[in-house]
Amino acid sequence: MLLPARRNLGALGVVALAATLLAANGGSEAAHTRRVTQTHGARRYSFRTVHVYPHEASAFTQGLEYRGGFLYEGTGIAGRSTLRKEKLETGEVVEEVSLAPDLFGEGITVINQHIVQLTWQTHLGFVYDQASFRKLRSFTYTGEGWGLANDGKVIYMSDGTSEIRCLDPLTLSEQRRITVHDGNQPVTELNELECVRGEIYANVWHSNRIARIKPADGAVIGWIDLSGLVSGLDLHDEEAVLNGIAYDSMGDRLFVTGKLWPKLFEIKLVSSK
Secondary structure, three states: OOOOOOOOOOOOOOOOOOOOOOOOOOOOOOEEOOOOOOOOOOEEEEEEEEEEEEOOOOOOEEEEEEEOOEEEEEEOOOOOOEEEEEEOOOOOEEEEEEOOOOOOEEEEEEEOOEEEEEEOOOOEEEEEEOOOOOEEEEEEOOOOOOOEEEOOOOEEEEOOOOEEEEEOOOOOOEEEEEEOEEOOEEOOOEEEEEEEOOEEEEEEOOOOEEEEEOOOOOEEEEEEEOOOOOOOOOOOOOOOOEEEEEEEOOOOEEEEEEOOOOEEEEEEEEEEO
16 A cells, blocks of 8 residues: 655655464453663663453554553544444444545544544644534644643644644643653654653554653653564554553553554563663
């Protein structure tokens, strides 16, 4: 599948995702121990797979959140972009709206009974009613739209750079920016976001790494290495990369998936010495 020149597609090497996935039984407790290269003292984490769930293999995952027993997902590709509500256990889509054919859907976040969704290069976002999926309004922003997350007070937005924008949840106006850095090195190409226990988790595009970020100053305090998560899956598209983090705050469950992945994973983090 040929994609538009999205974020210099093909200019970056594709990171190999390899190790052991016990997909045959979705409730596998298999342990995975992997290393992540890190030079600035941030804590390192590998993972343990707790459960494997089905995921729509045609979904170009751009945003993912868990609320009230359901997954909410935003998907991309012009002509195929959607906003969806899905059953976690089965992957069944129970609610869906499609974006206009010329729009490339990006990150989403659920806040105050609303769903906010970005688009990539059209500087256009949408607000939907969470219950009905009815579009309530649109809004605009400068630059590219990549990922969204919120902590109940602030909406965080990534744009593919090392900066995370802080938006007012009511007006969606930009209040300030956080520059994400590991030591004195900026961390660029931040993509899908999730707020987890006072931190921001961020996928690094075309990477098997998730950064754990302090919202106060943008410091990376940990790196999660998910190398090996999708070993055994038949992934042929070079854009079938890690992208999608959702957190169940009530059940303390962390879910991850990727673009065009047929599986979604519940994982536990394992601190690496």
